[in-house]
Amino acid sequence: MRRRPGISGLQGAVAARDQYRSLGDNVAKVRQDLMKEQLETFRHQLEEFASKHKNDITKNPAFRAQFHTMCAKCGVDPLASNKGFWAELLGIGDFYYELGVQIVDICLATRPRNGGLIDIEELRSSLSKRRRSVLITEDDCLRAIGKLKKLGGGYEVFSVGRRKLVRSVPMELNRDHNLILQIAQPRGHVTVEEVERELSWRSGRAIDALENLLKEGLAMIDDGDPDGKRHYWFPCVGPSELETESGGNM
Amino acid sequence: MGEFSFPYFYNYPPYFTLQPMKDTRDKQIQLWKELILKYCKHHKLFLIDLEEEFALFENTSIQRKLTFEAREQFLSALIADGRAEWLDKNHRKCLILWRRIEDWADSLLNFVRENGIELMTLEEIISGDETYGTELAGLDRGVLVRAVKILEQRGKAAMFKGSSTDDDGVKFSPN
Incomplete structure (x- = not known):
């Protein structure tokens, strides 16, 4: 823009700047609305997907793993909050919460025998035995233990050779x-x-x-x-x- | 009487060695106490003699056998729980009370009530036709005598001497 001399020139420049600003605001608002709309759609579709496949997610371990991969790719953590819409929709927070409680239970029950160190495979099969209809995978155990770790109970997974052991006492x-x-x-x-x-x-x-x-x-x-x-x-x-x-x- | 099924630890060799760490040993003793009571109950055994072989204390399938010290500790722990008693001063013969004497007294009383019995010799109670197939069959004589004494104290029975020990008997007044 060529700058014109004089008062009117200055006034013109101010007016132009205002116009640009409001135009810019408009563009930003449109973009924001669009983003909001997209997010809304995304969320809506995820919700729809989740509620449609709720049974598969809680019952089928392979599907559950895939669902987690998908969520991870979108940057969504369905376990992040127990109060979020995930928990309400899927009870998926509940799923791992319950799993966590059962893991603590099994670790405590077997502690006198194994001193607080248990093979993850043994843990997994005892969990599966407890929930007759639902197959539990190692991945599920790891996720649930990951949640437990945040509670600071000393729960930790570590590798010994090719196997994984879960430690329940510090x-x-x-x-x-x-x-x-x-x-x-x-x-x-x-x-x-x-x-x-x-x-x-x-x-x-x-x-x-x-x-x-x-x-x-x-x-x-x-x-x-x-x-x-x-x-x-x-x-x-x-x-x-x-x-x-x-x-x-x- | 079905096959006795052994708990998992019976096939795990270290449970046949007295553990040096207190926590581990406490758990080990607890498991063995339960096993001894269950085993004796299943086979209706009342006596364990430390001088003699006792099948439970050796697991031939894993080639392990409890040491004398271990056996003595497990039995002592049962005694501390009131579930066993030494029968001799040298602590060799041990009476295993997989049912408490008071419980035996109760079941004896129930038995004579249900069957309207007023008079029975000890021998009849232990191996007679009336008790055949009931829980009283095969009862240890010493345990039976003490159960009867409990009933005597409650005024439900009176022991009498026969011409020989075989004829020692009990007169019941169950009601």
Whole structure:
């Protein structure tokens, strides 16, 4: 714009600026309205989708996982709030809330036996057993535990070898402990000698770590093995025919 | 009598070694206490002798056997709960009370009431035709005598001596 001299020139410039501003405001408003409308549509469609597939979402684990992926791509977290429209519509907040409660329950119930460390697969199958009609996946467990973590109860998932363990009591598990659990995994137990051999440790280190695991309540000793050696057993790992607790019949 | 089904821990070897950590050991003792009571109830056993083999204390399928110390601890824990008693000074013979004496007294009283019985020898109660198939059949004599004594205190029964111990009997006045 060419600037004209004089008062009228200045006035003209002010008027033009006002016009631009109001035009700009208009454009912004139109855009905002459009965005609002789009969001509304999106939300509406998600709601429709969610209510249409509510059953699938709560009953079918594969569908549930896909739904989560889709939500993640849109930047929506259906678990973010229990009061949000997700919870009202789907009860999906409730789904994980309930799962979380059951996880705490199972962890507490098995704690005397496993010292507060449980294989996620064992956790998953006990959960599935409790909810006969609904299949629970590892992904569901991880999500529910993620929620529990925020409550600060010390719930945490960590890997030992190829398996995942859920820890329900705060404890110091260092690298040595983790390595021992890894060695113990295939059979569920180890001896001091096996640890030393597998990890090329001097004997003091193996005994220290094993005694610590014993103190944490994660290990039990077995002095009755025919080989005459003390075996350290880990209820949280190893083949778990222990899952099925058969009641005495009387 | 069906097959006795063992709990999960019975096949987990470390439960046959007395655990050094207190929390773990407490849990272990608790599980064994329950198992001993259930097992004895199922097989109607009243006596465990630490000097003798007792099938429950050895699991041949996993080649594990409770040590003397472990067995003694489990039985002592039952005694502390009032669910067992040493029968001798040396603490070798242990009476297992999978039902309390008072409960035996009650079921004996119910039995004579229902069947209108006024007189029975101890032998008849333990192995006679009348009690055959009831929970009273196979009852330990010592337990029975104590149950009867409880009924005596309640004025529901009176023990009498026979010409031999086989003839010792009870006169009931259930009502």
